[in-house]
Amino acid sequence: MSFDDEFLELATKGIRIGHNRSPEGEHSEPIYATSSYVFDSAEAAAMRFTGEDKGNVYSRYTNPTVAIFEKRLAAMEGAEMAVATASGMSAILSTCMALLKAGDHIVCSKSVFGTTIGLFNNYLAKFGIETTFVNATDEKGWDAAILPSTKLLFLETPSNPLCDVIDIQKMADLAHANNALLVVDNCFCTPVLQTPIALGADIVIHSATKYIDGQGRCLGGAVVGSETLMTEVLAFLRTAGPTMSAFNAWVCLKGLETLSIRMKAHSDNALTIAKWLSDQSVVEKVYYTGLPEHEGFELACKQQKGFSGMLSFSVTGGKEQAWQVIDATQMLSITANLGDAKTTIVHPATTTHGRLSDEQRMEAGIGDNLIRLSVGLEGVQDIINDLDRGLARIR
Numbered sequence: 001m002s003f004d005d006e007f008l009e010l011a012t013k014g015i016r017i018g019h020n021r022s023p024e025g026e027h028s029e030p031i032y033a034t035s036s037y038v039f040d041s042a043e044a045a046a047m048r049f050t051g052e053d054k055g056n057v058y059s060r061y062t063n064p065t066v067a068i069f070e071k072r073l074a075a076m077e078g079a080e081m082a083v084a085t086a087s088g089m090s091a092i093l094s095t096c097m098a099l100l101k102a103g104d105h106i107v108c109s110k111s112v113f114g115t116t117i118g119l120f121n122n123y124l125a126k127f128g129i130e131t132t133f134v135n136a137t138d139e140k141g142w143d144a145a146i147l148p149s150t151k152l153l154f155l156e157t158p159s160n161p162l163c164d165v166i167d168i169q170k171m172a173d174l175a176h177a178n179n180a181l182l183v184v185d186n187c188f189c190t191p192v193l194q195t196p197i198a199l200g201a202d203i204v205i206h207s208a209t210k211y212i213d214g215q216g217r218c219l220g221g222a223v224v225g226s227e228t229l230m231t232e233v234l235a236f237l238r239t240a241g242p243t244m245s246a247f248n249a250w251v252c253l254k255g256l257e258t259l260s261i262r263m264k265a266h267s268d269n270a271l272t273i274a275k276w277l278s279d280q281s282v283v284e285k286v287y288y289t290g291l292p293e294h295e296g297f298e299l300a301c302k303q304q305k306g307f308s309g310m311l312s313f314s315v316t317g318g319k320e321q322a323w324q325v326i327d328a329t330q331m332l333s334i335t336a337n338l339g340d341a342k343t344t345i346v347h348p349a350t351t352t353h354g355r356l357s358d359e360q361r362m363e364a365g366i367g368d369n370l371i372r373l374s375v376g377l378e379g380v381q382d383i384i385n386d387l388d389r390g391l392a393r394i395r
């Protein structure tokens, strides 16, 4: 686009940035299903390989469809550059492999995606990179865990499944005072509801598999940040190869086109459901950042533009009652996936957080009676009716 992209509204960025129409005049972005590219001459090939000429060489390096997704997401996050990856986990792995070395240390929130904990403990540790896990909202605990070798602070906010909210700006200040980088996994909010870079974070991670695709069609991920840092991440990706495919990039960039309107609708539905759940006699507690009684409410109002579609609630009783509620619903999808147009329901203690010990789960506050919802885009009354069917089993 010819006018200054920086000043567009977020919804416009999601729809318009990154695509230079080809002479064919296509309206929708093309999928470049090609592994490699052809040069006009031996000399032109040589110039591509040295980097003198900035064109495409091979799709592990660059692909025009992937490049549209990257430009669009970077613009939405207010960052210089984004690097697309095959999945959210490969975004986290690529960040660590590019920026850390043996002897370096990570401080990580205990309330992050379970596989992230597995990656840090089971794989990075094998290569001499140690991680200390701290309680998400314990600011003194974060400070106390930092060592001279600490290079990364890693967090998700709001957290899964209890929606703890962490102060991104404070964590960025803490990281920078200790010569470390702050990495924020922005999967639950997306740039529509939260832009961590504007709050001081150095790197944003996405599992594009979730809200960015938003319709459960493909895996994808991204790392977002300054050109200096992203150039290092890109160098790892080009060497190791966990890049995003052109088709998945196309699905995800189409997802970005509707992300603004979807995140608002997810948030509206979730708030209505959180309020309805709060009034139910067999619901003990509702964990949703949009409820004024939630601990993270004020901070969420400050650093987020909305509350997202993720919420949890505990029912009276234990695992048996929670499972009864889940099994008595008819429309909701019983799956651990999230960020989908379809509402999903899951029992964290026996699925997403099933690998934790009983003690770790207790400490994390994930009881046997806890149920997590990823509130979708169906008519809100239909979602409520289905939850009501579930809760009726234990009334």
Ligand SMILES: *Cc1c(COP(=O)(O)O)cnc(C)c1O
Pocket (backbone or CB within 6 Å): 087, 088, 089, 090, 113, 156, 160, 185, 187, 188, 206, 207, 208, 209, 210, 219, 220, 221
């Ligand atoms: C799903 C998820 C991931 C991992 O992403 P994949 O695309 O499944 O590899 C990372 N972080 C969060 C918060 C997630 O929900």
